[in-house]
Amino acid sequence: MVIALIIIVVVVVLLVVYAVSVRNGLIRRRNQIENAWSQIDVQLKRRIDLIPNLVETVKGYAAHEKETLDAVIKARNSAIAAPDTPNAQANADNQLTGALRQVFALSEAYPDLKANQNFLALQEELTATEGRVAYARQFYNDAVLDYNNKIQQFPGSIFAGSLKMDTREYFEADEAARTVPTVDF
Amino acid sequence: MFELVRSNKRRSALLVGGFVVIVVVIGAFIGYIAGFGPWGLAVAIVVSAALAFASYWKSDAVALAVSRAKPADPEAYKRLHNLVEGLCIASGLPKPGVYVIEDPAPNAFATGRNPQHAAIAVTTGLLEKMNRVELEGVLAHELSHIKNYDILVSTLAVTMVGAVALLSDITIRAMWWNGGRVSREGDREDGFNPLVLIGFVLLIVGPIVARIMQATISRRRETLADVSACQLTRYPPGLISALEKLRDDTTVTHSASTATAHLWIEQPMSGVGDEGRLGSFHKLFDTHPPLEERISLLREL
Numbered sequence: 344m345v346i347a348l349i350i351i352v353v354v355v356v357l358l359v360v361y362a363v364s365v366r367n368g369l370i371r372r373r374n375q376i377e378n379a380w381s382q383i384d385v386q387l388k389r390r391i392d393l394i395p396n397l398v399e400t401v402k403g404y405a406a407h408e409k410e411t412l413d414a415v416i417k418a419r420n421s422a423i424a425a426p427d428t429p430n431a432q433a434n435a436d437n438q439l440t441g442a443l444r445q446v447f448a449l450s451e452a453y454p455d456l457k458a459n460q461n462f463l464a465l466q467e468e469l470t471a472t473e474g475r476v477a478y479a480r481q482f483y484n485d486a487v488l489d490y491n492n493k494i495q496q497f498p499g500s501i502f503a504g505s506l507k508m509d510t511r512e513y514f515e516a517d518e519a520a521r522t523v524p525t526v527d528f
Numbered sequence: 529m530f531e532l533v534r535s536n537k538r539r540s541a542l543l544v545g546g547f548v549v550i551v552v553v554i555g556a557f558i559g560y561i562a563g564f565g566p567w568g569l570a571v572a573i574v575v576s577a578a579l580a581f582a583s584y585w586k587s588d589a590v591a592l593a594v595s596r597a598k599p600a601d602p603e604a605y606k607r608l609h610n611l612v613e614g615l616c617i618a619s620g621l622p623k624p625g626v627y628v629i630e631d632p633a634p635n636a637f638a639t640g641r642n643p644q645h646a647a648i649a650v651t652t653g654l655l656e657k658m659n660r661v662e663l664e665g666v667l668a669h670e671l672s673h674i675k676n677y678d679i680l681v682s683t684l685a686v687t688m689v690g691a692v693a694l695l696s697d698i699t700i701r702a703m704w705w706n707g708g709r710v711s712r713e714g715d716r717e718d719g720f721n722p723l724v725l726i727g728f729v730l731l732i733v734g735p736i737v738a739r740i741m742q743a744t745i746s747r748r749r750e751t752l753a754d755v756s757a758c759q760l761t762r763y764p765p766g767l768i769s770a771l772e773k774l775r776d777d778t779t780v781t782h783s784a785s786t787a788t789a790h791l792w793i794e795q796p797m798s799g800v801g802d803e804g805r806l807g808s809f810h811k812l813f814d815t816h817p818p819l820e821e822r823i824s825l826l827r828e829l
Binding site: 382 | 615618
């Protein structure tokens with residue numbers, strides 16, 4: 344009789360521990376999404392911060408390519424000023440990518456610029472940062488997928504209601520952002 | 529791709545579980561035959577585990593020292609650091625230590641007891657021969673090893689192998705000293721005991737079987753790392769191209785040894801001419817699946 348009681352108590356304790364871990368897991372995943380979202384911003388800002396240096400370096404060699412450089416500065420400024428919605432951010436970011444591509448195409452015409460160490464370093468940094476932005480967005484989407492799975496499946500679904508958890512949206516490229524910016528010579 | 533990762537994880541969990549069970553059975557048998565009873569197995573596991581986990585705890589330092597790896601200067605190896613950082617963002621892992629090994633053969637390994645104490649090392653040969661996306665693929669593979677706690681898994685496997693080997697070794701010595709008599713209860717009058725024969729067979733074969741299972745687990749984890757890497761980069765052609773380059777490259781890695789063989793992305797030792805029946809026997813002990821197989825698996829993605 345006592346044995347049965349002990350077993351029941353142990354089972355109940357285990358169930359409670361499990362339930363707590365499930366609930367905590369949901370909260371952890373929700374926080375993960377917030378973290379992933381701000382991570383995207385961090386990387387975008389990092390890219391924007393690299394621009395002035397790039398413009399100065401290019402000016403030293405190709406000062407009369409005013410149009411291209413101005414486009415970059417303009418794109419940077421609108422990226423800073425863009426409202427904090429995903430679509431506006433993505434649009435501004437896309438414009439910046441296009442403008443930057445023009446600048447790097449410039450280096451083909453100016454071999455001195457192309458060989459400049461500073462320019463090469465900046466090129467590497469910008470490529471890497473674009474990669475980071477893409478990975479940050481990927482991580483965000485992965486976090487959303489994981490979270491959505493957990494709140495929709497059993498046993499997470501039990502707690503999702505009481506914790507007021509809804510399915511989250513993925514980060515999606517705007518239609519405009521899908522068109523590849525062209526490079527004009 | 530997610531499905532492939534999950535099924536790989538399931539299969540390797542089953543493998544490890546099965547491995548533990550088999551080893552316990554073999555060990556118990558040997559222990560019984562030797563007259564140690566269950567205590568023999570327990571002691572062997574404890575000793576083996578203590579040794580294995582001591583090395584596991586310090587695995588990052590040990591593996592790096594053995595391979596003469598040096599920390600990669602962030603300025604000199606900017607691209608390498610950038611790629612690792614990008615992948616860490618994609619995987620949510622903290623950035624591991626990044627090391628470089630002076631060796632013309634292209635290869636890389638990852639080590640460390642958990643993601644917070646991890647390290648990745650690449651050879652100068654790898655940095656020279658791979659382009660950006662290929663290098664990224666290789667780094668993603670190594671990071672996946674860290675993410676999937678493969679060092680822990682292989683330590684577990686090594687512990688099991690060690691336990692069986694230890695037990696078998698002690699038993700053989702005990703038999704030797706006892707002049708061939710195995711059981712402590714003295715000679716049996718009631719005739720030939722078939723269990724003793726099975727025990728002898730297991731004594732010899734046990735350690736070999738354990739090693740084969742360890743190699744199987746290692747191959748399964750390598751495949752898992754390949755698929756996880758593609759999940760990280762979302763770009764299988766990068767890793768495929770890198771593996772193809774590795775396949776076509778014939779330089780032998782000098783900084784490796786049999787002890788660290790399982791950590792590298794490509795089997796460091798040149799394979800013995802894998803022809804005929806002896807060749808397929810050797811294949812059982814390979815820590816990595818053959819490159820062709822890995823490439824065709826990734827092509828399916």
